[in-house]
Amino acid sequence: MELLNRKAIKRFEAAQSEAALFDFDELTVIKTVKTLYKRLASDNRKMFLDLAQAVYDETDPHGDEEPDETWLLAFLEEYNPVTRYVYQHEIDRKRDYTAEGVNSSKDKAKEFRRGLMYWSRMTEQYCLDVSDAATLKAFKDAGVKRVMWNTQGDDSVCDECKARDGKIYPIDKVPPKVHFGDRCYFTAVMD
Numbered sequence: 001m002e003l004l005n006r007k008a009i010k011r012f013e014a015a016q017s018e019a020a021l022f023d024f025d026e027l028t029v030i031k032t033v034k035t036l037y038k039r040l041a042s043d044n045r046k047m048f049l050d051l052a053q054a055v056y057d058e059t060d061p062h063g064d065e066e067p068d069e070t071w072l073l074a075f076l077e078e079y080n081p082v083t084r085y086v087y088q089h090e091i092d093r094k095r096d097y098t099a100e101g102v103n104s105s106k107d108k109a110k111e112f113r114r115g116l117m118y119w120s121r122m123t124e125q126y127c128l129d130v131s132d133a134a135t136l137k138a139f140k141d142a143g144v145k146r147v148m149w150n151t152q153g154d155d156s157v158c159d160e161c162k163a164r165d166g167k168i169y170p171i172d173k174v175p176p177k178v179h180f181g182d183r184c185y186f187t188a189v190m191d
């Protein structure tokens with residue numbers, strides 16, 4: 001995650017310098033930002049897939065249908081009740097928002113920084129969501145029917161999460177995570 005963030009920082013810096021070369025000409029900004037988000041999205045896809053496969057393999061028990069690119073793309077096309085958007089749509093929205101911001105604001109650097117901040121926040125959340133989805137897939141593939149909701153058990157667990165601690169759900173009816181950055185996790189209930 002940290003490595004990915006460093007990569008995103010570099011990508012934003014490079015795009016900003018490139019747009020600056022052309023004195024932030026409007027069409028250049030649109031083109032540069034478009035390329036920027038295409039690269040960011042590609043970095044994320046690779047990382048999410050590696051993450052999903054690693055989580056799947058580490059999950060006990062797990063089946064033998066490791067998440068592949070098709071699985072990941074289907075997941076990223078789904079509505080996410082925590083973020084309240086579809087990832088694949090949101091990346092386009094973020095791209096347009098950054099391009100418009102840079103084109104309409106005097107403080108170009110600030111707009112690039114803002115874009116990076118939103119991108120990092122989304123990426124961080126999707127690392128959690130992709131991990132959860134991979135865990136549940138691993139359980140399902142292994143024939144697990146029910147899972148237990150667990151909090152991290154520390155002082156920063158919120159009341160809503162605490163109320164779910166130890167609850168058992170049918171694997172197809174696990175409720176969505178409660179909030180951004182929710183670090184609760186699932187364990188298999190063996191019948």
Ligand SMILES: [Zn+2]
Nearest residue numbers: 161182183184
């Ligand atoms: Zn939680």
